[in-house]
Each structure stands twice: as C-alpha cells, then as structure tokens.
Amino acid sequence: xxxxSLRSRWKREEKRKIxxxxxxxxxxLKEMKDISQLIVDLSYSSLLFHNEELAEEVKYLEARMDxxxxxxxxxxxxxxxxxEDAEKMAGILQVAEAAESISNAAGDIVKxxxxxxxxxxxxxLLKESDENxxxxxxxxxxxxxxKRIKELRIRSETGTKIIAIRRKEKDIYGPDKEQIIEAEDIxxxxxxxxxxxxxxxxxxxxxxxxx
Amino acid sequence: xxxxxAKESLSELKESAELMIDLAYSSLIYDNIDLANExxxxxxESDERYDRxxxxxxxxxxxGGLTTDEALAxxxxxxxxxxxxxxxxxxxxxxxxxxxxxxxxxxxxxESDETFVREVVDGKSVLCDKSLGETRVASELxxxxxxxxxxxxxxxxxxxxxxxxxxxxxxxxxxxxxERHFRDVIRGKTREV
Numbered sequence: 145x146x147x148x149s150l151r152s153r154w155k156r157e158e159k160r161k162i163x164x165x166x167x168x169x170x171x172x173l174k175e176m177k178d179i180s181q182l183i184v185d186l187s188y189s190s191l192l193f194h195n196e197e198l199a200e201e202v203k204y205l206e207a208r209m210d211x212x213x214x215x216x217x218x219x220x221x222x223x224x225x226x227x228e229d230a231e232k233m234a235g236i237l238q239v240a241e242a243a244e245s246i247s248n249a250a251g252d253i254v255k256x257x258x259x260x261x262x263x264x265x266x267x268x269l270l271k272e273s274d275e276n277x278x279x280x281x282x283x284x285x286x287x288x289x290x291k292r293i294k295e296l297r298i299r300s301e302t303g304t305k306i307i308a309i310r311r312k313e314k315d316i317y318g319p320d321k322e323q324i325i326e327a328e329d330i331x332x333x334x335x336x337x338x339x340x341x342x343x344x345x346x347x348x349x350x351x352x353x354x355x
Numbered sequence: 356x357x358x359x360x361a362k363e364s365l366s367e368l369k370e371s372a373e374l375m376i377d378l379a380y381s382s383l384i385y386d387n388i389d390l391a392n393e394x395x396x397x398x399x400e401s402d403e404r405y406d407r408x409x410x411x412x413x414x415x416x417x418x419g420g421l422t423t424d425e426a427l428a429x430x431x432x433x434x435x436x437x438x439x440x441x442x443x444x445x446x447x448x449x450x451x452x453x454x455x456x457x458x459x460x461x462x463x464x465x466e467s468d469e470t471f472v473r474e475v476v477d478g479k480s481v482l483c484d485k486s487l488g489e490t491r492v493a494s495e496l497x498x499x500x501x502x503x504x505x506x507x508x509x510x511x512x513x514x515x516x517x518x519x520x521x522x523x524x525x526x527x528x529x530x531x532x533x534e535r536h537f538r539d540v541i542r543g544k545t546r547e548v
Contacts, residue, residue, distance in 0.1 A: 173463035177380075181469055184439070232457035235449040239383070239460060242445040246376075249438040256432060261425040266432075268362065274370065274493075300533040303497040318468075321532065339494035 150200035157207035162214050169223060169233075172216045173240055179205050179212075180243040182318040185307040187253035189277050189332050191266055198308065198332075199254040201317050209247040216240045277307070277334045278344075284327040285349035294321035301354045302342045304335025361415070361429060364408040368436040371401050374512050375443035377501045377528045381471045382450040384464050390502065390526070393511055394447035401440045408433050471528055472498070472538060478521040479543030488515030495548050496540060497533035502526040 183205045190198035217240075220233040282288060288296055299305055309316040309323070310330040316323060325331070333343060345351045375394050382390035409430055416426040449456070464470065476482060482490050492498055503510040503517065504524040510517065519525070529537055539545045 168459075170459045170463045170466075173459065174467050177463060177467045181467075231454045235452070235454060236457050236460055238449050239446055242442040245442040245445070246439055249435045249442070252431060252435050252438075256428050259424040259428045259431075261422065261428050265425060265428070275373075294532065297532075299530050300497045300536060301495070303493045303495070303499070303533075305530070336494050338491070342494070 147196055147200060150197060150204070154200065154204035154207045157204060157211065160211060162211055162218075164218060165215075167215065167219065169216060169219045169236060172212055172219060173236060173243075176209060176212050176216070176240055176243040178318070179209055180246040182307070183209070183247045183250040184253075185277065185305075185334055186317060187250035189279075189307055191253055191257060192277055193279060193332075194257065196257075197310075197315060199257060201308075201315070202250055202254045205317075206247050206251040209244050213240055213244045274336060275334055276337060276340060277332065278340050279310075279330050279332045280344050280347045282325055282327055282329045282331060282347045283349045286327070286347050287349070287352050288325045288347055289327045291325055292321065293319060293323050293325065296325065296346075296354060298333075298343055298354065302335060302339035304333045304339040304343050306331055306333050308332045358415075358420075361408065361411050364404055364411065365429065365433060365436075368401060368404055368408065368433055368440075370512075371397050371404075372436045372439040372443070374501060375401075375440055376446070377471070377499070378511070378526075379443040379446035379450075380464050381473070381501065381526050381528075382447055383456060384461050384471055385473050385526075386450065386456060388450060389504075389509060391447040391450035393502075393509065394443055395451075397511075398440050398444045401437065405433055405437045469528060469530055470534065471526065472534055473524060473526050474538055474541040476519055476521055476523045476525060476541050477543035480519075480521075480541055481543075481546050481548060482519045482541060483521050484518060486516050486518050487513055490519070490548060492527075492537075496529075496537045498527040498529040498537045500525055500527045 183202055186198055186205070187202045189195070190202060217237060220237055224230045224233050293306060306319055309319055310332065311326065331347060333340065342354065346354045375397050378390050379394045381387065382394065412421065412426050412429050415421050416423065421429070449460070487500060492500055500513055501511070503513055503519070505520065525541060527537070540548060
C-alpha cells in the first residue's frame with residue numbers, strides 16, 4: 145500500500161502543470177541545493193539497504209527538481225532587465241542546472257537496483273569511504289525518545305547527519321531540526337565510523353547522553 | 356581482481372565527487388578562483404580514473420570474473436559519480452567566468468542546510484599543532500575540512516594525519532547548527548571541543 149501511494153506521488157509531480165507562482169530565485173535555488181544533497185544520500189541508502197520506499201522518494205525528488213528547474217528559469221527571465229542582469233542570471237541558471245544533473249545522477253543510482261547481483265557487492269564497495277551510511281533502530285529505553293533532533297545535538301556532537309527516519313506510519317526524509325524521534329524509529333544516518341558508533345550507543349540506550 | 360582495484364577506484368571516485376561539489380560551492384561563496392581551478396584539475400583526474408575503472412571491470416568480466424549484471428552495476432555506479440564530478444565542474448565554471456557573481460548564489464548556499472566556513476586558525480586555538488584525527492574535527496565538531504591554505508600553498512582533502520598550524524586558513528563543510536561552535540574553536544574563543 146505504502147509503495148503504491150509513493151509511486152503515484154512522483155508520477156503526479158512529473159505531470160504537474162507548472163503554473164507561475166511568484167517565488168524568489170534565491171528560495172528556489174536553495175531548495176534545489178538542499179535536494180541535490182539529500183537525494184544523493186537517499187539514493188546510496190536505497191541501494192545499500194535495497195529499499196524500494198527510499199527509491200520511490202528519490203524518484204519523487206527527481207521529479208520535484210525538474211519542476212524547480214523550470215520555475216527558476218521563468219523567474220530568471222522575468223528578473224532580467226538588461227545585459228548585465230542576464231549575464232549574472234546565466235550563472236544562477238548554471239548552478240541550478242548542475243543541481244538538476246546531480247539529482248538525475250541519483251535517479252540513475254536507484255535504477256541499478258533492478259540489476260541482479262549479490263547484495264553484499266554494493267555495501268563492500270561503498271563502505272570504503274571516510275563517511276558511511278548506516279541504520280539504527282531506536283530502543284524504548286533510549287533518552288532520545290520523544291526529543292527533537294536539535295535537542296539531541298547529533299550533528300554538532302558527532303558530525304553525523306540523519307538522512308531519513310523510517311517509521312511505521314510514514315517515513316520522513318531529510319528531517320528538519322524540529323523533528324521528534326520516537327521509539328522503534330529506524331534512523332538512517334551518514335557520518336564517520338567513530339561518530340556513528342557514538343550515536344548508536346545513544347539510540348540503543350547504552351549511554352544516556354551524547355557527548 | 357582486481358576486485359580490490361575496482362573497490363579502490365570506485366571509492367576514490369565517490370570521494371572526489373563529494374570533495375569537488377564542496378570545493379565548487381566554496382569557490383562561489385568565497386569568490387575563490389584557486390578552489391574553482393582545483394575542481395577543474397580534479398575533474399581531469401576523475402575522468403582518467405573512470406576510464407581506468409571501466410577497463411578493469413570489462414577485462415574482469417571477460418575473464419569470467421564478474422557477471423554481466425555485476426559489471427553493469429559497477430560501471431553505472433561509476434558513471435553516476437562521474438556525472439556528479441561533471442556537475443561540480445559546471446558549478447566551478449560559474450566562478451571562473453569573468454562575470455560578477457549574482458549575490459543570490461552566495462545567499463542561497465549560505466542559507467541551505469549544509470553550508471561552508473572559511474576561518475583563520477588563531478594561535479590560541481586548541482586545534483594548533485594537532486592533527487585533524489587527534490582533534491576529531493569531523494566527529495566532535497561536525498565539520499568536514501575540505502581544504503587548508505598555508506601561506507601560498509593549498510592542501511586539498513586533508514586526511515586524519517594532517518596537522519593544523521597557526522595562521523592556516525581552513526575551508527570546511529558544516530551545518531548551520533554546528534557552524535558557530537566550530538568557528539569559535541578555530542578562532543581560539545573556546546577551548547572546549
């Protein structure tokens with residue numbers, strides 16, 4: 145059921161008629177940059193854990209990025225009044241285009257899932273890097289339960305970043321600082337081995353504070 | 356294999372793709388041509404690396420090592436990283452054109468979730484004369500150092516064993532949440548890490 149509704153979400157976004165809504169070029173570019181970073185992490189995660197739901201979110205973000213790229217072009221054209229404006233706007237559109245290329249590349253990662261190869265091949269390939277992706281289940285006894293991400297200071301204490309939270313009712317992708325962590329959540333995070341270990345000890349309740 | 360070789364070149368490709376994106380965005384926020392040129396340099400290297408990687412994979416599957424699907428998965432994964440490198444070059448290209456940057460570019464990068472800092476290491480900072488690994492900049496401070504400028508020399512993608520010295524200019528990727536504390540540590544305003 146969950147997969148089906150996710151699938152229709154990106155199909156809808158793909159076919160959405162782009163209507164002109166005034167929005168600043170800055171806001172659109174910022175959203176494009178944020179998506180370009182999140183989508184790469186999510187696509188590696190979906191491949192690593194062979195997870196279809198994460199893959200569907202990647203497809204949604206890819207479609208969303210297409211719409212944003214369209215919108216930013218419209219805004220840029222409206223904003224240019226002379227040659228000088230046009231010159232500067234060209235730079236903005238180039239950065240936007242690059243963000244779009246990154247999201248297309250992430251979409252290609254997800255397609256690799258359709259190939260038949262032994263599952264351990266990918267993890268062993270991706271785990272060579274300095275930063276790893278892993279998933280941890282939050283235990284009831286952990287002090288993180290019921291707290292906001294910003295209160296936990298996961299990023300500033302351990303340098304790890306939460307890419308997604310998998311929850312029975314609804315998954316959360318690229319959670320913001322206000323997001324509350326609950327028992328039984330499966331947290332997907334990215335960071336150094338050392339940082340990840342610290343977060344693991346905290347989320348499974350072996351240590352009470354993150355330091 | 357070559358499997359070891361393939362693994363190594365793939366993770367090198369992945370790391371340089373990530374580094375290049377960070378350097379490219381930093382070149383735009385700090386209007387820094389050196390950083391943008393480095394992206395170009397790395398892009399040439401990653402092209403060569405990707406060519407070598409493809410060859411390793413094809414040769415291995417010809418010898419009956421990898422199956423068709425395995426080989427395809429690897430080559431496509433490599434291709435993805437290569438296109439991310441290309442995207443980084445596109446971003447750096449904006450800095451290298453002789454056109455004044457639109458302020459919106461800088462603002463949108465600074466306001467996004469992951470941002471970048473540039474800071475000079477103060478003599479009082481606890482980071483002085485220590486290696487990046489020792490001070491655990493990544494795991495304790497939540498910042499990823501992507502380049503160090505010492506005098507006129509650049510040191511890109513420093514590792515755990517790279518030492519930090521007074522007067523070094525650090526370029527790092529961080530989050531808005533961790534940014535202030537990280538800056539204070541570099542400026543020597545706090546000794547707490």
